[in-house]
Amino acid sequence: MDAKKRIKTLREQLNRYNYEYHVQDNPTISDVEYDKLMRELKNLEDEHPEYVSSDSPTMRVGGEVLDEFKKVEHAIPMLSLDNAFNADELRDFDKRVRKITSEVTYVVEPKIDGLAASLIYEDGQFKRAATRGNGSVGEDITHNVRTIKSVPLSLPEKVNIEVRGEIYMRKAAFMALNDEREANGDNKFKNPRNAAAGSIRQLDSKVAAKRDLDMFVYVKTEEDSPDNTSHMETLNTLKAYGFKINPEIKRVSSIDEAIERTHYFENNREEFAYDIDGAVIKVNERNLYGTIGYTARSPKWAIAYKFKAEEAITKIDSIFFQVGRTGQITPVAALSPVDIQGSTVSRATLHNDAYVSQKDIREGDAVIIRKAGDIIPEVVKVISERRSGSEQPFEMITHCPECGKPLEKADNEADTYCVNPDCPARKVESLIHFSSRGAMNIEGLGERIVEHFHNEGYLSDIPDIYKLKDYREALIVRAGFGPKSIDKLLKNIEASKNNSLEHLLFGLGIRYVGKKVSKVLAMHFDDLFAIMKADEATLTSVDEIGEKIASSIIQYFEDSHNCAMIEELKSFGVNMTFKGTKPKQGVFYAKRVVLTGTLESMTRNEAKEAIEAEGGKVTGSVSKNTDYVCAGNDAGSKLDKAEKLGVEVIDESTLRAMLNI
Numbered sequence: 001m002d003a004k005k006r007i008k009t010l011r012e013q014l015n016r017y018n019y020e021y022h023v024q025d026n027p028t029i030s031d032v033e034y035d036k037l038m039r040e041l042k043n044l045e046d047e048h049p050e051y052v053s054s055d056s057p058t059m060r061v062g063g064e065v066l067d068e069f070k071k072v073e074h075a076i077p078m079l080s081l082d083n084a085f086n087a088d089e090l091r092d093f094d095k096r097v098r099k100i101t102s103e104v105t106y107v108v109e110p111k112i113d114g115l116a117a118s119l120i121y122e123d124g125q126f127k128r129a130a131t132r133g134n135g136s137v138g139e140d141i142t143h144n145v146r147t148i149k150s151v152p153l154s155l156p157e158k159v160n161i162e163v164r165g166e167i168y169m170r171k172a173a174f175m176a177l178n179d180e181r182e183a184n185g186d187n188k189f190k191n192p193r194n195a196a197a198g199s200i201r202q203l204d205s206k207v208a209a210k211r212d213l214d215m216f217v218y219v220k221t222e223e224d225s226p227d228n229t230s231h232m233e234t235l236n237t238l239k240a241y242g243f244k245i246n247p248e249i250k251r252v253s254s255i256d257e258a259i260e261r262t263h264y265f266e267n268n269r270e271e272f273a274y275d276i277d278g279a280v281i282k283v284n285e286r287n288l289y290g291t292i293g294y295t296a297r298s299p300k301w302a303i304a305y306k307f308k309a310e311e312a313i314t315k316i317d318s319i320f321f322q323v324g325r326t327g328q329i330t331p332v333a334a335l336s337p338v339d340i341q342g343s344t345v346s347r348a349t350l351h352n353d354a355y356v357s358q359k360d361i362r363e364g365d366a367v368i369i370r371k372a373g374d375i376i377p378e379v380v381k382v383i384s385e386r387r388s389g390s391e392q393p394f395e396m397i398t399h400c401p402e403c404g405k406p407l408e409k410a411d412n413e414a415d416t417y418c419v420n421p422d423c424p425a426r427k428v429e430s431l432i433h434f435s436s437r438g439a440m441n442i443e444g445l446g447e448r449i450v451e452h453f454h455n456e457g458y459l460s461d462i463p464d465i466y467k468l469k470d471y472r473e474a475l476i477v478r479a480g481f482g483p484k485s486i487d488k489l490l491k492n493i494e495a496s497k498n499n500s501l502e503h504l505l506f507g508l509g510i511r512y513v514g515k516k517v518s519k520v521l522a523m524h525f526d527d528l529f530a531i532m533k534a535d536e537a538t539l540t541s542v543d544e545i546g547e548k549i550a551s552s553i554i555q556y557f558e559d560s561h562n563c564a565m566i567e568e569l570k571s572f573g574v575n576m577t578f579k580g581t582k583p584k585q586g587v588f589y590a591k592r593v594v595l596t597g598t599l600e601s602m603t604r605n606e607a608k609e610a611i612e613a614e615g616g617k618v619t620g621s622v623s624k625n626t627d628y629v630c631a632g633n634d635a636g637s638k639l640d641k642a643e644k645l646g647v648e649v650i651d652e653s654t655l656r657a658m659l660n661i
């Protein structure tokens, strides 16, 4: 079969599988098969750049990097919605509509808590995506929206349409992302909405591509000619075009039915796979939209019913302090238990002392608390009118609540730390971390067991884990384990000795050394002792390792306790080397290259792959960390920037010479 035909077939197949998976939630092939077809298509497109097309499924992996966001004007403004907070206000809305016409039905939709976006298709091809912005002018996010798998890149008909909808992140994707960020020492997102917004506001589309974003489409903008189809019919057409339409959307014939449906959403909001913050009620008859009209801000034919805020009033019984694995001290409010949206809340994080002082939170205060993005409860504000006068202003502790040693705070940091390596609280937390899944992955040595063994005196430091086997009998008798489960645990402990270096490194719990950084370091240095010996310059010369991480690593290994612990682990036979596979260390090993202008003898993609095959990384924008800028014909601003920053500029023939091609 010729390449052109095969490319076409592959694209059609992949688009269908993609649709089944991401829009219909009903995959019909395995991920492995999907990846295989995707690779075949990618290879064919690389061999035949003349067939590369912007609507190919291969375009969804990202790669385009912008220098800045372009502003785009919305031809039809992106309006907001008027709000209703109770059933009476919804009935008032119905009365206003019925003054104009009594022949009306409604459509009720969940109000997705994400961010609004507009998508433009020309001749059935996805052309542009933009944020709402201020309603008149938004930002061009085409590069990122192309990576959202539930957004079709081409439609079955050659139509010119603009559709609008909500970009969001499912709760599960949000939690997985935050777990990963926590492990890597990155700040966590507060809620799925912020995570979605943060992902869409990335200049590098590779980042957005990894974020598992999704999009529900909920309107098609009106053309100049009056439209006689109903809103429900329009949604069905959009569904047939391949857009993801929320399956909970229903047509109802009266406002009472609409109210019933909004209550159903409100009572079941926890069951939704994504956050919803209300319901939207829209007139179904689109031909009435013009007559019913608009205010400057919003259409009069639709209204948003906002769910009751997930807030509650309760009392702070006391404030206590938690010591984390890194020694970080977190003030926590112990609350009189209160129900918020179906679950009982008895604690709220107070983050750090600056946060408590700023809100002037005191023991004994009546407070309004809120579930932040449905996850960790937070104090919204103190109801200071309810103070009796006996509440004492908050004072940060100066000594660790667990070990009594003085606490420390870095100059420009908000957090306070217990730096005593022997602090029992830190120890338990670090033992739990060491055996956790992303680290040494010792099944059976979870939080409860670690605490139990710690209390019984069997576990104090990490190396004690490898000494547990000497206490097999005692553990069976004293710690109340069956011989079978102890043997299983001991076997898992032994097996963990063979883990590749990155697991051990992450398990040590060095500040800012999360999963990803551990992998980068393990791959680069091969051996833990090489990392221990590295100075700051050596560490920061590694791609993705900055000064903050480097100085934390140095500080950790300057501590003789830590070095002794490593030696002890080594003496028990714990592996200290990298066992994974590495990319080739070619001429571009660990170098960052920016390609600009048009290359004559190869496509950009070919150049990129050749550089990557030699261990290099191709990035989109020039910075002081760029090693080479390869300038083809008509190179523009990136070349200027390279010259300004003193980055080495090479031409195409030098590139070929370096690549030996």
Ligand code: IVH
Binding pocket: 078, 079, 080, 081, 109, 110, 111, 112, 113, 114, 115, 116, 132, 166, 218, 219, 280, 299, 302, 304
């Ligand atoms: S319709 C002109 N439908 O809510 C009408 N909006 O408060 C445009 N939203 O900016 C909006 N789910 O971001 C509509 N099913 C839904 C929605 C929805 C969420 C958001 C949207 C809009 C905001 C208005």
